[in-house]
Amino acid sequence: xxxxxxxxxxxxxxxxxxxxxxxxxxxxxxxxxxAAAPASDGGGEGQAQVLxxxxxxxxxxxxxxHGIEGFDLTDKKVGFSQSEAExxxxxxxxxxxxxxxxxxxxxxxxxxxxxxxxAQQISDVQDLMSQGAEVLIIAPLNSxxxxxxxxxxxxxxxPIITVDRPINGTACADFVTFIGSDFVEQGRRAADQxxxxxxxxxxxxxxxxxxxxxxxxxxTDGFVERIEAEAxxxxxxFEQSGDFTREGGQSVTEQLIQSEPDIDGIYAxxxxxxxxxxxxxxxAGKEPGDVAIVTVDGTEAAVEHIVDGWISAVVESNxxxxxxxxxxxxxxxAGEEVGTNLIITDREYDAANAEEELSNAY
Amino acid sequence: xxxxxxxxxxxxxxxxxxxxxxxxxxVTLIVLFNIAFTPHFLSLENFRTQAVQVAPVLIVALGMAxxxxxxxxxxxxxxxxALSAAVISLYLGYGPIVAVLIAIVVGALAGTIxxxxxxxxxxxxxxxxxxxMIGGRGLALVLLPQLDGIRSPGLRALGSxxxxxxxxxxxxAALLVxxxxxxxxxxxxxxxxxxxxxxxxxxxxxxxxxxxxLLGVYALCGALAAVAGVLVTARLQAADPNSVGVLIELSAIxxxxxxxxxxxxxxxxxxxxxxxxxxxxxxVATLIKHDLPPSWTQMAQTAVIIAAVYLARDRGxx
Numbered sequence: 001x002x003x004x005x006x007x008x009x010x011x012x013x014x015x016x017x018x019x020x021x022x023x024x025x026x027x028x029x030x031x032x033x034x035a036a037a038p039a040s041d042g043g044g045e046g047q048a049q050v051l052x053x054x055x056x057x058x059x060x061x062x063x064x065x066h067g068i069e070g071f072d073l074t075d076k077k078v079g080f081s082q083s084e085a086e087x088x089x090x091x092x093x094x095x096x097x098x099x100x101x102x103x104x105x106x107x108x109x110x111x112x113x114x115x116x117x118x119a120q121q122i123s124d125v126q127d128l129m130s131q132g133a134e135v136l137i138i139a140p141l142n143s144x145x146x147x148x149x150x151x152x153x154x155x156x157x158x159p160i161i162t163v164d165r166p167i168n169g170t171a172c173a174d175f176v177t178f179i180g181s182d183f184v185e186q187g188r189r190a191a192d193q194x195x196x197x198x199x200x201x202x203x204x205x206x207x208x209x210x211x212x213x214x215x216x217x218x219x220t221d222g223f224v225e226r227i228e229a230e231a232x233x234x235x236x237x238f239e240q241s242g243d244f245t246r247e248g249g250q251s252v253t254e255q256l257i258q259s260e261p262d263i264d265g266i267y268a269x270x271x272x273x274x275x276x277x278x279x280x281x282x283x284a285g286k287e288p289g290d291v292a293i294v295t296v297d298g299t300e301a302a303v304e305h306i307v308d309g310w311i312s313a314v315v316e317s318n319x320x321x322x323x324x325x326x327x328x329x330x331x332x333x334a335g336e337e338v339g340t341n342l343i344i345t346d347r348e349y350d351a352a353n354a355e356e357e358l359s360n361a362y
Numbered sequence: 363x364x365x366x367x368x369x370x371x372x373x374x375x376x377x378x379x380x381x382x383x384x385x386x387x388x389v390t391l392i393v394l395f396n397i398a399f400t401p402h403f404l405s406l407e408n409f410r411t412q413a414v415q416v417a418p419v420l421i422v423a424l425g426m427a428x429x430x431x432x433x434x435x436x437x438x439x440x441x442x443x444a445l446s447a448a449v450i451s452l453y454l455g456y457g458p459i460v461a462v463l464i465a466i467v468v469g470a471l472a473g474t475i476x477x478x479x480x481x482x483x484x485x486x487x488x489x490x491x492x493x494x495m496i497g498g499r500g501l502a503l504v505l506l507p508q509l510d511g512i513r514s515p516g517l518r519a520l521g522s523x524x525x526x527x528x529x530x531x532x533x534x535a536a537l538l539v540x541x542x543x544x545x546x547x548x549x550x551x552x553x554x555x556x557x558x559x560x561x562x563x564x565x566x567x568x569x570x571x572x573x574x575x576l577l578g579v580y581a582l583c584g585a586l587a588a589v590a591g592v593l594v595t596a597r598l599q600a601a602d603p604n605s606v607g608v609l610i611e612l613s614a615i616x617x618x619x620x621x622x623x624x625x626x627x628x629x630x631x632x633x634x635x636x637x638x639x640x641x642x643x644x645x646v647a648t649l650i651k652h653d654l655p656p657s658w659t660q661m662a663q664t665a666v667i668i669a670a671v672y673l674a675r676d677r678g679x680x
Contacts, residue, residue: 014478021471030455087508087604211656241656245605247598258408259651279599283522
């Protein structure tokens with residue numbers, strides 16, 4: 001275009017409208033009730049992660065095995081790389097737990113968040129190292145693709161601890177240890193709860209997580225394996241992805257109750273999809289308990305739905321990695337042997353314990 | 363000679379017919395398929411479910427159709443929905459009506475920024491709205507960092523209630539379809555926006571207020587996206603700025619294009635857009651009801667889009 005634009009006035013307009021947008025959006029906001037703010041007190045006794053010695057394996061790693069000099073954790077700068085935006089309870093609690101533990105121990109912590117972008121996470125970790133991180137705690141978005149980071153960390157003798165998802169590589173060479181839940185086991189336990197609730201027979205649906213994600217695959221494999229082995233009369237008639245979101249769970253469940261009106265149970269691979277399923281069933285005029293719902297995560301909102309009868313059971317996936325991760329780093333630095341595969345025990349919530357355990361949900 | 367030309371002419375005519383009415387053929391075919399092969403398809407409840415699920419996409423697609431008719435595009439609609447969801451949650455303390463109005467104003471403001479960038483700065487629509495897509499979602503997450511449950515009975519009723527057996531969501535979508543169709547066919551603004559899309563230079567030379575028209579169209583698209591954000595939030599009974607409206611711009615653009623509105627602008631088909639949205643909804647519903655893997659859904663959508671664009675490809679020449 002070669003005509004003259006009145007640039008200055010329109011520049012002013014844009015600035016004014018942008019300002020108006022921000023102002024209107026925040027100006028004199030008043031939420032529904034401010035008392036409902038999450039009262040996270042950093043976690044009591046019942047919330048802490050506990051190691052499952054039997055599942056964790058015997059392999060260990062020490063600083064000497066790894067070829068790194070011993071160190072005192074309190075002198076070190078620790079870098080934490082979070083994979084997904086802190087917009088769901090799991091990620092919020094995970095990051096908070098790491099921060100709280102660093103503060104408690106007086107360790108210098110720098111953090112980054114890759115917002116679900118894997119390339120971003122790789123450069124995040126490289127940035128953390130260039131900012132002087134000497135110990136890395138990584139919550140990886142993917143298990144594969146870490147070669148450049150692992151090489152750089154090895155060259156600088158930076159020990160890596162991965163939490164919640166593993167990194168594919170050699171323990172004690174590429175990384176020190178993995179701390180996390182056994183997702184396959186979570187699937188199996190969800191299946192046990194489903195079989196119990198249904199009395200061993202019925203038609204059920206699975207709300208899958210995001211496709212191509214190892215959490216989805218593991219939680220499906222464990223569930224299907226246990227159902228096939230233990231309850232031949234429970235039939236899985238429907239498996240669709242709700243993308244780990246509440247809206248996805250709701251939409252898919254709405255379609256499900258149209259095409260399979262007699263469905264007996266729904267296994268949601270995370271709490272958000274399970275809550276979406278509750279909204280859909282409620283909207284279709286079902287009563288609590290008409291359809292057995294079993295979910296995985298252990299968020300407060302889901303455990304509350306056990307109390308009001310909509311959800312039958314929730315298998316926990318505990319995100320409070322701070323204490324165990326720093327404990328492992330400290331022991332490693334002190335030259336002690338640290339297990340290379342630290343599997344935590346997850347709680348279970350059901351009608352029997354939901355009310356008293358509600359305070360342990362996140 | 364006759365043998366050479368006759369089939370070709372017929373073929374072209376058929377192509378034109380298919381281009382203009384193919385989407386209705388598609389909807390008819392998929393409905394017939396479902397009646398024959400999908401259990402419980404012919405029930406009132408099922409039609410309610412499909413209508414409720416398509417309503418937000420349809421409303422976004424209406425705004426998108428207007429923007430596309432001017433030769434532009436709006437990638438920011440999903441983020442505007444997220445902004446609207448965040449604002450509702452923040453302002454619900456004043457009651458649902460105030461919160462909904464402010465959400466719509468915020469949507470219109472975001473659209474206005476798009477419009478200013480496109481109309482006055484001459485920035486390409488795809489870039490201007492891409493910026494709003496990223497910035498809008500960011501702002502929404504700053505305002506409301508995580509999902510927030512909605513307890514307001516008024517807003518919950520909007521999401522799940524109905525009048526004369528038809529859900530409020532569907533009434534609102536239908537009303538907006540009628541309003542936008544009226545705007546396009548019967549108002550000066552409607553004629554102007556199509557004229558701007560047909561030939562912007564000619565529209566400028568003939569004295570049309572091109573910039574004002576563009577500004578209005580983008581603001582309207584933003585406001586419609588905000589309405590969709592309100593409805594999704596009401597239906598979900600939670601404001602979820604992280605995932606509300608993610609990738610909806612693609613569904614909306616697909617509905618518009620499949621409905622026969624050319625991406626080059628200068629023409630708009632509202633009824634076609636409605637049918638396009640319904641077609642994509644039924645496609646997804648069919649695959650879910652038959653429990654086919656989600657990857658199939660994506661491939662089926664791709665096939666429909668390619669077919670629609672193929673049929674539309676000769677529009678430049680005619």
